[in-house]
Amino acid sequence: MSLGLYLHRVSPVHAVPAGAKMLALLAAGTGLLLFPSLPVLSGALVATLGLYALARLRPREVAPVFRLSAFVLVPLFALHALVSGWEPALVAVLRLAVLMLLATLVSLTTRASDMLDALERALRPLARFGLNPARLGLLLSLTLRFIPLLATWLREIQEAQRVRGLDRNPVAVLVPLLVKTLRTADTLADAIDARCFDPEEPS
């Protein structure tokens, strides 16, 4: 699993600036929340799939991204259908599906660096409340870089402990993961300091 979802294409969807896409996602999320009726949702679903076609993304390329979502949506549908009937179930699951499709579309068509730049710009007005944009940018890019890395470490440690017969013991997985994370944090902090990133001053 990596967050490098970006698939390069020459398409109108890719050309839209990151900030605009995120605003549109926000608007769509709010809209679907306010009008969660079946016709609106099916229209939104069709429009979303149209956007995928417009972005020239082939179903085969996108399929692995959605396997995880199906894991959530199918049991959720079953639960809702059991508790409150099939129509509310369909509405709830469709809304979630459309939102997930849209959010994934944004990640598939926008470079993470562009997304972060847009975020940093959006949060710049907060600088007068003591939020340093350079530090925030460092935090965001560090986190995004380390999510796939930590996921890889987690898998590696799980495999190593399985060899030792410890894979049923979560503490034996957690502690090495945490120590590795903290040790990396020290090295990383030294590396950042060596490059003269001053956390107290905007650079």
Add this chain to the structure above:
Amino acid sequence: MKTRDLVHVALFAALMAALGLLPPLALPFIPVPITAQTLGVMLAGSILGARKGFLSLLLFHLLVAAGLPLLAGGNGGLGVYVGPTGGFFVGFLPAAFLIGWLTERAWSRLSVPLAFAINVLGGICVLYAVGIPWLAVVAKLPLAKAAWGSLVFVPGDCVKAALAASAAVTLKRAWPLIQPPRSASPAVPPPSST
């Protein structure tokens, strides 16, 4: 804040996301799958302390609000906040802060039972105190019903609290980060006397 603190904040936000990628654990007798993400909240609080733990969760919130599908099950975006479980997500923040604050105060005599009690107080009581009223309002349920419905998560959360407590106490020996309040030493805290 030193660079090292910034890096800790960022890496624990990433850890939250990595724990969300773990497949949800299906426990027998409980219909709702247990995810590892509240474990991350407890770990952030009890390993980084109140301030850094809180900031780390805030950073995680920012990334999720930006639309990254980092919550367990690939959930993300602003829709999360208005959904039925939004309160539990927002409750991460005070939960991590309280766990961190209590852990800092109990640091010199931190044991597994004590850490477990702290995690239950912060990671279950505080989290549910925010999450249950939120669920009741969003899903238009009576408060009591929302509370009963949430009870299915308590056994799983207790398991996670125990895990986090055990990991935190082990880590206190392996890699102590928290400095007890009013400690004069600004550098690496001295190894704990056991």
